[in-house]
Amino acid sequence: MWRGALTELIATAFLVFTLTSSVIACLDSQEVDPMLLVPFVVFIIFFLFLIMTIPISGGHMNPILSFIAWLEGHATFARASIYVIAQCLGSIMGFLIMRNVMDHQTASKYFLGGCTIDSNGAASAISRKGALILEFSCTFLLLFVGVTVAFDKKRCKELGLAMVCGVVAGAMALAVFVSITVTGHAGYGGVGLNPAKCLGPALLEGGILWHGHWVFWVGPFLACIVYKGYSINLPKE
Template sequence: MPSMAATGPAEEEGLALPVDDGGGSSGGDHASFLSTFLLYIGAHELFSPQMWKAAMTEFVATALLVFCLTTSIVSCLKSNESDPKLLIPIAVFIILFLFLLVTFPLSGGFLSPIFAFIAALRGVITFTRAAVYILAQCLGSIIAFLLIKDAMSPDVAEKYSLGGCTIHGTGDTPGIGIATALVLEFACTFVVLYVGVTVVLDQKMSERLGLPMVCGMIAGSSAVAVFVSTTITGRAGYGGVGLNPARCLGPAVLRGGRLWEGHWVFWVGPFAACVAYYGFSVNLPTAPLVGAKGDIGILKMAGSCWRWRRRRRLEEKLGQNV
C-alpha cells in the first residue's frame, strides 16, 4: 500500500540537485535557481507517462465517484423516509469506501483536491502532479454532472440544484451565512484529515491496519462530517459541507446561478484546513507513547503517601521513646 511518509520529489526520482559552481554569473545564478525550482515542483513529471496514466485514473474515478454520490444523495432525499438525511452518511460511506479501495493502489486514491494538496504539502507527491490531479478531478466532476444533467428530470434538477453545493437557499429555505459555512468547511475538512490522513502518514500504522481499514477510516470520517454538517445547522437551504471542491465546481459550471454564491467557501475552507493540518502534522510525536514507570497511578500515589505518612509517625514515636 502506498505510504504518505514525507519524501522529497528529487530524492524519489533519484535526481541530483543543481550545484552552484561559484562562477558568480547572474545569468548562471538565475538558470540555477530556475532549474532548482522546476525540479522541486516536479516539472519533469510532465514528461512521465506513469503520471498521466495516474491522472487519467483520477479523472475517471472522480467522475464515477461524483456521479454515484450525487445520484445516491438525491435519491435519499427523494425517498419516502421521514428523515432521509440519516441515509446520506451511509450512502457516502459505502460509495467512498469502495472507490478508495479500488483507486488507492492505482493512483493513490486522492479523488479530491484537498487530498492531492495535502500530499503535495507533505512531499508525498510533487506540486506538478498535484496540480494535474486537481485539474483531472475538476474535469471529471464536470463530465459527471453533464451525465447527471442529461439523466435528471428538470423538476428534480431545479429542486436540488443539480445536486450541487449550496449555501443560500431560495424562498422559504434561507440557508446559512457565509461565515458559518466557511467554519463548517474548515472544521469538517480538518476532522477528515486528522482521522484519515494521520493514519496514512504513519507507515507502520497503515501497514498494520491494512488497506481496507485505512479506506474505512477515511470514508467513515467523511460520512460523519457530512452527517454533522447537514443536521447541526437545521437549515434546509444548506447542502452540507463539500469536502471535495471539484464536486462543487461541476454543477456551478453547468448550472450557475446561486451555485456561484459563496462558491469560494468550498475552496478556501478546505485548503485552509490543509495548511492548518500541515502545520499540525509536522509537529506530531514521532515515537509511540511509552508508559511511565513508577508509582504514578492515583491509587499507587495514595498508597505511597499513606505508607510514607505511617512511616513518619512511627519514626516520631520511636524518637520520643528514646
C-alpha cells in the same frame, strides 16, 4: 503519473455521479428523516472507490487530498496540480452525465446536487461565515481522523488497505453527518469537502451555485494549511 491522472479523472467523474445521485435519491425518498441515510451512503460509496483507486493513483479524487499530499511531501507539485485539473474535469463530466439522465424537475429542485449556501436569501440556513467555519472544521476533522492514518506508513501496514479505506471513508461520512445535522435545512446542502464536486454543477448550472462558491475552496484549503502546521509536530516514520 499520467495513468494516475487518468484514474483520478474517471474515478472523480463516476464518484460525483454515483454519490450525488444516491444522496438525492435519499433526500427525495419517503423516509421520515432521509438525512440519516446520507452518511451511510457516503461511507459505502467512498469505501468502494478508495479501495479501487488507492493502489493506482493514491485515491485522491479530491483537490483537498491532492493539496495535503503535496504539503506533506507524498506527491510532487506537478503530480498534485495535474490531479487537481483531472479531478475538476472529471467533476464536469460526471455532472454532465447526471444532467442528461436525471429528471429535470428533480435536478432543478436539488440544483443538480451542487454545493449551495442559500436560496436567494429565502431559505438561508447558514451565513457564509458560518459555512466557512463548518467547511474548515469538517475538513480538518477529515484530515485529523482519516489522513493522519492514511499517511502513516507503519499504521497502514498494520491495518491493511481495507481498514485504511474504512477509516478515511468513515471520517468523510462523519464530517457529512455533522454538517447536515448542525444545519439540517434545504438552503444549505452540508459541507462540500470536495471543491471539484462543487465546481462542476456551478459551471453547468450557474446562478445560485456561485453564491458563496469561494467558501467551498477557501475553507478546505485553509484547513489543509492549519493541519500541515499541526502535523509538523507529529512523529515521523
